[in-house]
Structure formats: C-alpha cells, structure tokens
Amino acid sequence: xxxxxxxxxxxxxxxxxxxxxxxxxxxxxxxxxxxxxxxxxxxxx
Amino acid sequence: xxxxxxxxxxxxxxxxxxxxxxxxxxxxxxxxxxxxxxxxxxxxxxxxxxxxxxxxxxxxxxxxxxxxxxxxxxxxxxxxxxxxxxxxxxxxxxxxxxxxxxxxxxxxxxxxxxxxxxxxxxxxxxxxxxxxxxxxxxxxxxxxxxxxxxxxxxxxxxxxxxxxxxxxxxxxxxxxxxxxxxxxxxxxxxxxxxxxxxxxxxxxxxxxxxxxxxxxxxxxxxxxxxxxxxxxxxxxxxxxxxxxxxxxxxxxxxxxxxxxxxxxxxxxxxxxxxxxxxxxxxxxxxxxxxxxxxxxxxxxxxxxxxxxxxxxxxxxxxxxxxxxxxxxxxxxxxxxxxxxxxxxxxxxxxxxxxxxxxxxxxxxxxxxxxxxxxxxxxxxxxxxxxxxxx
Numbered sequence: 001x002x003x004x005x006x007x008x009x010x011x012x013x014x015x016x017x018x019x020x021x022x023x024x025x026x027x028x029x030x031x032x033x034x035x036x037x038x039x040x041x042x043x044x045x
Numbered sequence: 046x047x048x049x050x051x052x053x054x055x056x057x058x059x060x061x062x063x064x065x066x067x068x069x070x071x072x073x074x075x076x077x078x079x080x081x082x083x084x085x086x087x088x089x090x091x092x093x094x095x096x097x098x099x100x101x102x103x104x105x106x107x108x109x110x111x112x113x114x115x116x117x118x119x120x121x122x123x124x125x126x127x128x129x130x131x132x133x134x135x136x137x138x139x140x141x142x143x144x145x146x147x148x149x150x151x152x153x154x155x156x157x158x159x160x161x162x163x164x165x166x167x168x169x170x171x172x173x174x175x176x177x178x179x180x181x182x183x184x185x186x187x188x189x190x191x192x193x194x195x196x197x198x199x200x201x202x203x204x205x206x207x208x209x210x211x212x213x214x215x216x217x218x219x220x221x222x223x224x225x226x227x228x229x230x231x232x233x234x235x236x237x238x239x240x241x242x243x244x245x246x247x248x249x250x251x252x253x254x255x256x257x258x259x260x261x262x263x264x265x266x267x268x269x270x271x272x273x274x275x276x277x278x279x280x281x282x283x284x285x286x287x288x289x290x291x292x293x294x295x296x297x298x299x300x301x302x303x304x305x306x307x308x309x310x311x312x313x314x315x316x317x318x319x320x321x322x323x324x325x326x327x328x329x330x331x332x333x334x335x336x337x338x339x340x341x342x343x344x345x346x347x348x349x350x351x352x353x354x355x356x357x358x359x360x361x362x363x364x365x366x367x368x369x370x371x372x373x374x375x376x377x378x379x380x381x382x383x384x385x386x387x388x389x390x391x392x393x394x395x396x397x398x399x400x401x402x403x404x405x406x407x408x409x410x411x412x413x414x415x416x417x418x419x420x421x422x423x424x425x426x427x428x429x430x431x432x433x434x435x
Contacts, residue, residue: 026311
C-alpha cells in the first residue's frame with residue numbers, strides 16, 4: 001500500500017512538496033545556465 | 046530547335062522542378078478525389094481518429110513553425126532590436142505562406158470551402174476554442190498579408206499604397222503578437238477536452254502554455270534554419286547588409302532559443318511532478334517521452350548555449366534543425382502518437398498514402414511560392430527606391 005494516496009490532501013502535500021524542491025533546484029539551475037550562456041558577453045565588452 | 050530554346054528548356058528541368066512537378070500533379074489528382082469522393086476514399090480517418098496528419102502535421106506543425114513572423118517582428122519593432130531587421134521580411138514571408146497553407150490544408154479536412162465564413166457570418170460558436178482559433182488565424186493571416194504587402198508593393202512600384210501601409214507597421218506587429226499568443230495557446234487547449242484520450246505524460250492543464258512557449262522556440266529556430274537555407278540557395282539575392290547581419294541573427298536567436306528551451310524544460314519537469322507521473326517514465330511511452338524531453342529539448346538547449354558561447358555558427362544551425370524536428374515531434378506526439386494510446390493497435394491511426402501526398406503537395410506549394418517570391422521581390426535586399434525608409 002506504500003505510495004498510495006487515500007485523500008486529495010495527501011496527494012497535494014506529496015506532489016507540491018516534490019514540486020517546491022524542484023523549483024528551488026530549477027531557480028539555481030537557470031541562474032547557473034544564464035551565467036554559462038552569457039560568460040562570453042562580459043569578455044567581449 | 047534553336048540553341049537558345051534548348052538552353053531555356055534545359056534550365057527548367059532541374060531536379061527541384063521535376064520532383065515538385067510530380068508532387069503537384071499527384072496532389073491535384075488526390076484533391077479531385079477528396080472533393081468528389083469524400084474523406085473515406087483518401088484518408089484513414091475514423092470516429093476514433095477524426096484528426097489525422099492534415100490537422101496533426103499541416104495545421105499543428107504549420108502554425109508553430111510559422112511563428113517566426115511574430116517572434117522576429119516583436120523583437121525588432123517592439124523590443125527595438127534593430128540589428129535583426131534584415132530577418133524580418135524573410136520571417137514574415139515564411140509566416141504568411143505558412144498560415145496561408147494551414148488554411149488551405151484545413152479545407153481538405155473540413156471540406157465545403159464555400160462554408161469557410163460560416164463561423165463568422167452564419168453561426169458564431171463563441172464559446173468554442175475552435176471558433177477562437179478560426180477567428181485568430183483568419184485575422185492573423187490578414188495581418189501577415191498586410192505586413193508582407195510592402196515587399197510586393199515595392200516590386201509592383203505602387204509607392205503611395207506602400208507608404209500608407211508601412212505607417213501601420215507597429216500596430217500590425219502588436220496585433221500579430223496578441224493574436225499569436227491567443228491561437229498558439231488555444232491549439233494546445235483543444236486537447237484539454239480529452240484527458241482520457243491523451244497519454245498522461247503529454248496531457249497537462251498547462252498544455253496551452255506549453256504550446257505557446259514551443260511556438261516561440263519553433264519561431265526562433267525556424268528563422269535560423271530558413272536563413273541557413275536561404276543563404277545557401279539565394280545568396281546572390283542578398284545585399285551586403287543582409288549578408289553581414291545573418292551571423293548576428295543566428296547568434297542572437299540561438300541565445301534566445303537556449304534560454305526559452307531551458308525554461309520550457311523546467312516547466313515540463315514541473316508538469317510531471319504536479320501530476321505525479323514519475324512512475325510512467327519507465328513504460329514504453331515514458332521512454333518515448335524522455336526521448337522527446339532530453340533529446341529534443343534538453344540537448345538542443347545545451348547545444349545552443351555551447352554554440353553561442355563559442356560563437357560556433359555551424360553548431361547553432363544544426364541545433365536549429367534538431368529543435369525544429371523536436372517541435373514537429375511534439376505536435377505529432379500530442380495529436381497522433383500519444384493520442385488514443387489505450388486503443389488496440391488495430392484501431393490506431395496511420396495515415397493513408399493519399400493523406401501523405403496531400404501534405405507533401407501543400408509543403409511543395411509553399412516551397413514553390415517561396416522561391417517565386419524571393420526571386421522577384423525585395424525580401425533579402427532593400428529596394429533601391431526605399432533605402433533608409435524603415
């Protein structure tokens with residue numbers, strides 16, 4: 001029965017918990033990606 | 046036969062002309078069959094699969110790949126990125142031809158062409174997404190025609206009308222962006238009505254957002270891809286400004302595409318998480334989903350970024366091809382491959398060869414029209430009478 005959701009509340013707590021962690025990683029990741037993408041721009045200036 | 050006429054007849058018998066000619070003749074025959082014998086004769090459509098490749102490829106893919114028009118004109122006229130000005134006319138032309146062919150393809154699927162204005166004049170289904178898509182496509186095709194018309198009017202020497210239309214460039218651009226935002230997303234929203242038919246990995250309440258964002262990616266990549274082909278086959282038609290700016294366009298659009306792809310990748314992963322569909326990734330459809338997500342979103346995102354960092358234009362141009370294939374794959378997955386995924390294979394849709402002929406016929410008409418226009422009108426160069434008038 002592990003991993004089964006019995007209520008909508010359980011489902012939302014689980015999926016939102018994972019999604020919030022992913023969002024933090026995504027924000028860090030996109031910042032790193034932006035630095036990777038624009039690294040050459042500074043050198044050009 | 047004189048030598049002159051022999052040379053003239055030889056010049057028309059190019060491989061492109063011959064293949065295009067064969068496809069057009071076949072297409073015309075199938076067109077007659079379609080409009081005289083009906084859908085059942087030329088398609089494999091059924092009650093389970095009412096939308097085939099004429100919608101999944103010609104319409105869904107056609108509209109997304111024609112997004113270069115609004116993306117480029119917004120960049121230049123709304124965001125003031127004048128360094129990309131030389132890309133506007135080719136992008137508008139591709140957009141205009143793309144939408145015109147989408148409307149043509151729709152006639153094959155819907156039938157009774159004389160009833161095309163009915164949604165506007167006879168029976169307005171204002172609560173339907175299809176009505177909104179029809180209204181936006183009709184209005185946006187008109188906008189694209191007006192945006193494209195200065196090139197045709199310069200060619201025809203109609204200076205006064207051309208000056209009059211050019212005054213409305215900014216208004217037309219704003220109108221074009223608004224209409225594109227509406228109908229690009231609405232095409233995705235069409236599938237919101239079918240949560241039980243579309244595979245859960247592709248189905249999401251964010252589908253309209255996904256469609257809109259992928260249209261930006263498709264638009265940016267198509268401008269790079271089309272610019273590469275145009276430079277290869279029509280370099281003799283390009284003026285020095287166009288030739289000088291083409292690398293800058295590829296670098297700038299590649300950078301924008303990398304960033305939008307990164308954002309799209311994130312919201313796709315968030316979509317899996319919000320639906321808690323992780324367990325489906327291990328299935329056959331899940332692996333196919335990962336191929337789309339990693340191979341045609343994640344990989345091009347990284348390759349664009351690498352190409353921009355290292356100013357590697359060859360890499361950027363090949364990545365544009367990969368991205369365009371990815372958008373085509375995404376639209377086909379949603380409308381055909383992952384649609385009705387639970388049906389037994391005997392009930393699944395595979396296009397009839399005559400459906401494929403019509404799709405090839407429509408693409409060929411687009412290529413022939415594109416070649417006709419860029420060979421005659423000032424698309425890749427500024428008309429000498431109108432220099433510095435932008």
